[in-house]
Amino acid sequence: MTSSLEALLPTTKRALLHRIAVAQSEGRTPSLVGAVERDGQLVWSGGRTCVDGHAPDSDTQYRIGSITKTFTAVLVLRLRDEGLLDLSDPLDKHLPGTGVGEVTIAQLLGHSAGLPAETPAPWWERTPGSMRPELGDVLGEQPRMHPAGRRHHYSNPGYTLLGSLIETVRGTSWEEALRHEILEPLGMHRTSAQPQAPHAGGWAVHPWADVMLPEPSEDLGLMAPAGQLWSTAADLSRFAAFLARGDDKVLSAASVREMRTPSAPSEAGDWDGAYGLGLQVVRINGRTLIGHTGSLPGFVACLWVSVEDGVSAVALSNATSGPMIVATAADLVRIVADAEPRIPEPWRPLPDVDQTLLQLTGPWYWGTYSYGLRLVAEGGVELQPLRGTGRSARFVAAGDETWTGLDGYYAGETLRAVRREDGSVSHLDLGSFVFTREPYEPGDAVPGGVDGEGWRGL
Template structure:
């Protein structure tokens, strides 16, 4: 990711600085650093500190807590894409003896496995990993609290299992796999398992007095895949750009998009907070944000991306409780997206398009519902209702096919759209999951399931 810090307007930069200044002051954080990326470019960084002349910069390391989980999820998705595992397989197939039974890899990624939220006492975030040398010590005696797949229940031990899975399948440590397969390809040179100078120290601030206490910084051992990493605002902006667009050296755009898809419904009172596969998904200010929050004693972290706006932001603080870094990062995204809306790419015509494909476009009717089918820039098809709400989906041609298309999203995700031709080669209708789309509504002689009344259309007789 390249840097172009001059790109934002002065008013936007001041609004960003004002937001983090308020957060650091009201949150009573020893320091806070933030950064914004737009379309893969680092466009702004800022910081505030309680010590004059010692403000951190975008290359100062902070502990990022559960943002680590997103890195672990990327490693698991890589194993899936290589065919080394299936997300719907039980974890026990690859990691026997854990005692979690039929829990699947996908359920662990999406926190729907029903596992407990934390490991048994003592508090794992403030004690060394050496007190939990085995997976059994992380899971405890009561490994499952809820039936698998039924509800979202956040689980730190679940990501310990995923880290162990990565290490087992690769045959080397989770740390080594992470360095080799994600950190190095994405040039995240300041992201590491152990802190590297310059880095912030973690602090607790007294809730009723402006005094501080240093927090311990423990090596979490087996719990590392759930929250161990240290990183910088600049590195996390690079990672944010990857989460928006993918990178074939690490994970394809399609697989990253899959991570951003909700895995299970949220709690009934929390419909605007969802979880995909290692990614949180929230609705804030009318836009969808993907990313993750993180905390460990002494540190708070937030990373959010608006894929539609092409804007991502990071906020990091070195305090146990204080500024809501997740909210701050989301606000930074909103400030840039609203003050400087994304300028769309110029319209350009498609490359050469065959007549057989062009004749599929235009109006189609499912019964009396009117739809439009159009070619889109990536060579796919988009079906959408012409009035009111309805079932909108995009389609991509099956490999080696021009007459068979697979649904990418919406109601018809995964469904097959098939072009049905007459004996003379002209298009009769579209078959979409058994629904027949015809050129006219209930036209006699067309492929209308159930046929058409022989007397045809009529008005009201009086």
């Protein structure tokens, strides 16, 4: 039962149902399930099917393909946060003997290790994993296609390596680590490596006739960390809520934000898409969405999260191709976010304020560019241009009147208040750039000095 603030308006629900009905009908798919999560609550789900008198619901399992990779990435980040590895470590440090041991863990997570997209023949998604019992069978004779770290090249074998890395460092199977470290803490009891009833069957729909045939469902073996999982719309909505805000039982909000940060250059012309650490980052309908798509023979799936709107959507279908699942999930987000925009939290004053820090707020000048410095929660500050364009950034308190940049041009850079001998503030130093209270005031600590004749007209 949802509260009045959580429940969607009838017109919004009607629009959502219409969208998945169109996707199922025009996409010619046996069934399709959609769900929407808002601020941690499943607020809508619906299903359409070609079977009279039956419709799948948010508890029906579908195979989710490469959305599995995001779960694998979370397990790797957990190892990093526990100090068991570093993302800059070469793979060989923890998993020797692969033949590609010089690539880093971060490169594998972001698909920039230069590995092939697929395994050697035969087609791994339609053949049993027992045909590839060793990592060498997954990587093949030419495991490197591009220089490491230079470009994004999606690699399924790369996530097989990450799965084996997890098993080696954790000392348990990938599936057991997944269950104990992610699925159980998040209450995802209907997500599993093997299908559990009720679940959909996978189908191929003929491209030129309204007929279909069943697709095989193989156990992927070593390739499981790249695409094995089955899940439900309800479970994936729980996972989406976690991806939006983190959960200390699984992964901190800071580490989840790191996963959402693009990690490698996009392909030329693909400026609306990037890849973080196990997460896709895209611009659709004017919104930034994070999440992942997935497909295996007989199934397509998509999970998108708009962190800014507090809305996420899941779309699952049991056809090899046809339904525009990426656009469908994005439209579910758009429908809710546009019809019922997030209501902001009430403004409240800070619980306490350091008077010394308060004196630093207000206008500052970098040369003749004007900026405003605002004090925010927990002693942090924000630097914003007062007019025109400029480099804005948020900073977190680091102690002793220093702050560390969180985003933009100044991410990781240090902002420091520099005081004179009498204790008064001389200027702000930001990565060696000097910000003063007045533009080029004589006597201020301006590198290169200030012309002694001062400001003048023509």
